[in-house]
Structures are given as structure tokens and as C-alpha cells.
Amino acid sequence: MYIVQIASECAPVIKAGGLGDVVYGLSRELENRGNTVELILPMYDCMRFDHIWGLHDAYRDLSVPWDGGAILCDVYCGWVHGRLCFFIKPKSEEGFFDRGVYYGCADDNMRFAFFSKAALEFLLRSNKRPNVIHCHDWQTGLIPVMLFEIYKYHGMADQRVCYTIHNFKHQGITGSEILKLTGLNQESYYFQYDRLRDNFNPFALNMMKGGIVYSNFVNTVSPHHAWEAHYTEVGCGLSHTIHLNEERFSGILNGIDDEFWNPQSDRYIPSHYSKDDLAAKEKNKKALRDRLLLQDSDQPLICYIGRLDEQKGVHLVHHAIYYALEKGAQFVLLGSATEPGINAKFQHEKAFLNENPDCHLELGFNEELSHLIYAGADMIVVPSNYEPCGLTQMIGLQYGTVPIVRGVGGLLDTVFDRDYDSSKPPEKRNGYVFYQTDEKAIESAMDRAIGLYQHAPEEYEKLVIQGMEYDYSWHNPAEEYLKVYEFIRHK
Numbered sequence: 001m002y003i004v005q006i007a008s009e010c011a012p013v014i015k016a017g018g019l020g021d022v023v024y025g026l027s028r029e030l031e032n033r034g035n036t037v038e039l040i041l042p043m044y045d046c047m048r049f050d051h052i053w054g055l056h057d058a059y060r061d062l063s064v065p066w067d068g069g070a071i072l073c074d075v076y077c078g079w080v081h082g083r084l085c086f087f088i089k090p091k092s093e094e095g096f097f098d099r100g101v102y103y104g105c106a107d108d109n110m111r112f113a114f115f116s117k118a119a120l121e122f123l124l125r126s127n128k129r130p131n132v133i134h135c136h137d138w139q140t141g142l143i144p145v146m147l148f149e150i151y152k153y154h155g156m157a158d159q160r161v162c163y164t165i166h167n168f169k170h171q172g173i174t175g176s177e178i179l180k181l182t183g184l185n186q187e188s189y190y191f192q193y194d195r196l197r198d199n200f201n202p203f204a205l206n207m208m209k210g211g212i213v214y215s216n217f218v219n220t221v222s223p224h225h226a227w228e229a230h231y232t233e234v235g236c237g238l239s240h241t242i243h244l245n246e247e248r249f250s251g252i253l254n255g256i257d258d259e260f261w262n263p264q265s266d267r268y269i270p271s272h273y274s275k276d277d278l279a280a281k282e283k284n285k286k287a288l289r290d291r292l293l294l295q296d297s298d299q300p301l302i303c304y305i306g307r308l309d310e311q312k313g314v315h316l317v318h319h320a321i322y323y324a325l326e327k328g329a330q331f332v333l334l335g336s337a338t339e340p341g342i343n344a345k346f347q348h349e350k351a352f353l354n355e356n357p358d359c360h361l362e363l364g365f366n367e368e369l370s371h372l373i374y375a376g377a378d379m380i381v382v383p384s385n386y387e388p389c390g391l392t393q394m395i396g397l398q399y400g401t402v403p404i405v406r407g408v409g410g411l412l413d414t415v416f417d418r419d420y421d422s423s424k425p426p427e428k429r430n431g432y433v434f435y436q437t438d439e440k441a442i443e444s445a446m447d448r449a450i451g452l453y454q455h456a457p458e459e460y461e462k463l464v465i466q467g468m469e470y471d472y473s474w475h476n477p478a479e480e481y482l483k484v485y486e487f488i489r490h491k
């Protein structure tokens with residue numbers, strides 16, 4: 001099958017979070033199974049060019065209709081660790097992707113609407129006719145809309161769209177100007193409730209809603225989160241739209257790339273290990289302590305890795321640091337905050353804890369360091385308010401780092417409480433789960449984890465091994481996506 005992924009991220013060349021991991025990992029697995037996969041991405045000035053091999057011109061002066069005129073783009077092509085990627089570079093004054101950041105500009109809606117239009121125009125003009133176009137999140141929500149309202153009539157009638165939602169919080173809510181810019185026009189048509197009109201603001205359009213309404217199949221990234229999005233406030237206003245389209249909606253659990261995230265071959269860690277050789281994991285702990293100037297200790301090292309925002313339960317992340325220290329454990333945090341208030345709070349904590357030999361806060365994005373932390377830590381906390389899937393707990397499991405998670409979304413589908421999970425026999429349990437959002441809840445789960453580490457090391461090691469035995473690679477999820485692709489192809 002010929003599949004084109006269109007997204008705003010692809011790890012490691014463009015990675016702000018989990019979306020990048022998924023786009024890369026799924027593409028690799030689909031190719032391993034004999035499919036042809038190509039990716040279309042924006043050409044950001046700040047992306048990691050050092051991860052692209054053989055970058056060259058693929059299409060010069062692609063004329064993308066925009067705002068009644070056209071913007072010329074150059075399309076470059078290169079391989080990102082074996083994946084064939086096309087990068088779109090607009091040559092307009094706005095410099096849509098020359099902002100030094102991936103997201104967070106005042107005109108993000110326009111930037112990604114343009115990217116979506118340019119991606120379709122590129123497919124059309126270069127005569128690429130994939131069986132399936134797979135798009136991701138609000139940034140590409142307009143792709144199925146424009147495909148089925150415009151491009152279908154220009155020789156792209158056979159293409160089918162699978163649309164994956166990684167985060168319902170950001171939906172691309174925009175004004176009517178986007179219709180004129182993209183050439184969709186016809187305000188009264190698109191402002192209908194069963195098309196793009198936002199479910200709560202009758203004067204706004206919602207790009208993610210467009211993605212749901214127009215795609216041949218829609219999914220989010222875990223079965224439990226699919227249920228939450230349908231039936232709870234976690235759908236962020238789109239539950240009714242999901243309800244109306246429920247026969248085309250499901251949850252497919254993410255995987256993690258087992259080449260990139262593999263303690264037996266990870267290029268960023270000093271000592272490779274497996275579940276049969278856990279002594280080598282200790283060497284990574286030592287390397288991590290040395291690198292971050294932490295003192296040696298026989299107490300557990302607990303970590304947090306992830307974006308620092310409301311979604312991730314920052315108040316509990318903050319509490320976990322102090323509670324770990326109170327219990328004699330060590331804590332390492334690697335995170336970046338885009339919200340100024342949250343950033344200021346963690347900068348303050350970093351300064352306050354700077355001299356503490358048991359704690360290190362690293363504020364920023366650092367792929368290489370993240371690997372060493374997964375390998376060197378004993379436990380990872382993931383106290384999210386909501387979590388569509390969550391990759392950090394799965395990576396933690398793969399690296400023998402026991403997850404302590406809040407029981408929401410994909411965390412519930414992947415972590416099974418050692419002491420209380422009745423759905424799994426004891427030998428299949430792999431971590432700790434708590435449910436409430438108050439401090440006592442995370443404290444009790446941390447107590448149980450730290451207690452086992454301190455008082456029953458053999459039992460603790462068993463738990464580590466049980467976690468490492470889980471297969472959260474892309475093998476099963478890719479199978480499910482292929483079933484979806486086959487299903488929509490023949491519709």
C-alpha cells in the first residue's frame with residue numbers, strides 16, 4: 001500500500017513531543033511490512049538538519065493557491081533515518097516556518113492551514129496518488145476538508161484519509177478568513193454545524209472538527225482515551241461531533257520505536273542492558289549521577305520527563321520532587337514549559353534546589369539526556385490530568401524504570417498496579433497507579449514504590465523485569481492501522 005503521512009512533526013528531525021515519535025515510529029513499522037511510506041513536513045528553520053541525509057530539491061516553485069493569489073514554495077526531499085521526507089518551504093514574506101520555533105506564533109492557524117494546502121498541492125502537481133493520506137492533529141485537520149471539497153475534482157478522487165488526534169485540547173479554532181485564504185470560500189456552507197462550525201462559538205471555525213467530519217476514519221491514541229473523549233469533558237467540546245461520527249471513530253494504542261528506544265542498543269547511553277543483565281542498568285545510574293553532579297546513594301532515583309503544562313499535572317510533578325526528597329530518594333526532572341507562569345515556577349525551584357546533591361532539574365528539551373535518564377532512573381512519575389496515550393511510561397517500562405502514573409487515558413491501558421490491579425495476575429503487573437489529583441494520592445503510590453525498593457529489593461527487581469517483558473513496540477498498533485487503511489481504501 002502507498003501511504004503518505006502529513007504532519008507538523010517527525011522525530012528526531014522535528015520533535016516537540018510525542019507526535020513526532022509516533023509519526024516516525026509508525027512510518028518505520030509500516031515500511032518494514034512492505035508498504036511504501038512518504039512523509040510531508042514543514043521545513044522549519046530550527047529543525048535538526050543534522051538528522052537528514054541527502055537533502056536535495058524535489059520540486060521548485062510549487063505554486064500554492066492562497067488568498068486569491070499564490071505563494072511559491074520549494075519542496076526539498078531527504079531521508080530521516082531511512083524515512084523519505086518531503087519538506088515544504090514557502091518563499092513568502094511571512095516566513096511561515098522561519099520563526100525559530102515550531103509552534104506558539106500568533107498566526108499558527110494560518111501557518112498550518114497553508115502547510116495543509118501546500119501538501120495537497122504538492123501531491124497533485126507531483127502526481128503522487130497515495131492510497132491513504134494519514135494526517136495528525138489540528139494542524140492538518142483541513143486536509144480532508146480540502147481533499148474532498150476541492151482536490152477530489154482535480155484528479156484526487158481515490159484518496160482516503162485517516163485522521164489521528166493526539167490531543168483534543170488544541171483544535172485550531174479560527175475565523176472565517178481561513179476560508180478565503182485556502183480557497184474553500186462559501187462561508188454559509190462551512191459555518192454549518194455538521195461541517196466546520198465550532199460547537200460552542202457559532203462565529204468560529206474548528207479545524208479539528210473539520211478533520212473529524214471529513215475523514216474516512218478518525219482515531220485517538222488509546223482505547224481508554226477514545227472512551228473519555230466520547231463521554232467526558234476530556235473531548236474538549238468535540239464529544240458530540242464524535243458521537244455523530246462514532247461508527248468511524250476508535251482508539252488505537254501508540255507504540256514506541258523499538259530501534260530508537262532500546263536499552264540493548266541505545267546510542268545515547270554508556271552501558272547497554274536487558275532484563276537478563278540489570279547490573280548494567282546500574283552503570284547508567286552512576287553515569288547519570290556523575291553527569292548531573294548528584295551524590296552516590298543506595299536510595300531510588302525517581303524522574304519526570306515531559307512537557308511541563310497543565311495536562312501533565314504540574315502541581316503533582318512539583319509535589320513529587322519534594323516528596324521524593326523527604327523520603328530520602330533522589331529526583332531528576334527534564335522538562336520544558338511554554339507557559340510563562342509554569343516556566344517561572346520551575347525556574348524558581350531549579351534555583352532553590354540548585355545545591356541539593358539529591359536533585360537536579362533540567363529545564364529545556366534534550367533528547368540525548370532523556371535517554372540517559374530513562375536508562376539511569378529507577379522510577380518515572382506521570383501524574384497527568386489527562387493523557388491521550390503517554391509515551392514516557394512505555395519508554396520507562398522498556399528501560400526497566402517503574403512507572404508511577406495517574407489512572408487516566410492511555411496510562412490506564414498500559415500500566416497495571418502491582419498491588420491492586422485485578423485485571424492482571426500478579427506476574428503481569430508492571431507499575432503503580434493512583435487516581436485522584438491530590439497530593440495524598442501520588443504520595444501513597446510513591447510510598448508503595450519506594451517501600452518495595454527499600455524493603456523488598458528482590459520483589460522490586462521482579463516488577464522491573466515484568467515491565468520490561470511488555471511489548472509496547474509498533475508491531476500490534478501498526479497491524480491495527482493497516483486494518484483501518486484497508487477498510488477505508490475499499491469504501
Ligand SMILES: Nc1ncnc2c1ncn2[C@@H]1O[C@H](COP(=O)(O)OP(=O)(O)O[C@H]2O[C@H](CO)[C@@H](O)[C@H](O)[C@H]2O)[C@@H](O)[C@H]1O
Nearest residue numbers: 017018019166306307335364365366367370388389390391
Ligand atoms: N524536555 C524534553 N527533553 C527531551 N525529550 C522530551 C522532553 N519532553 C518530552 N520529551 C519526549 O517527548 C515525548 C513525549 O511523549 P508524550 O506521550 O508525553 O507526548 P505529548 O504529551 O507531547 O503528546 C501527545 O501525543 C502523544 C503521541 O500520540 C501522546 O502519547 C500524548 O498522550 C499526547 O499528549 C517522549 O519521547 C519524551 O521523552
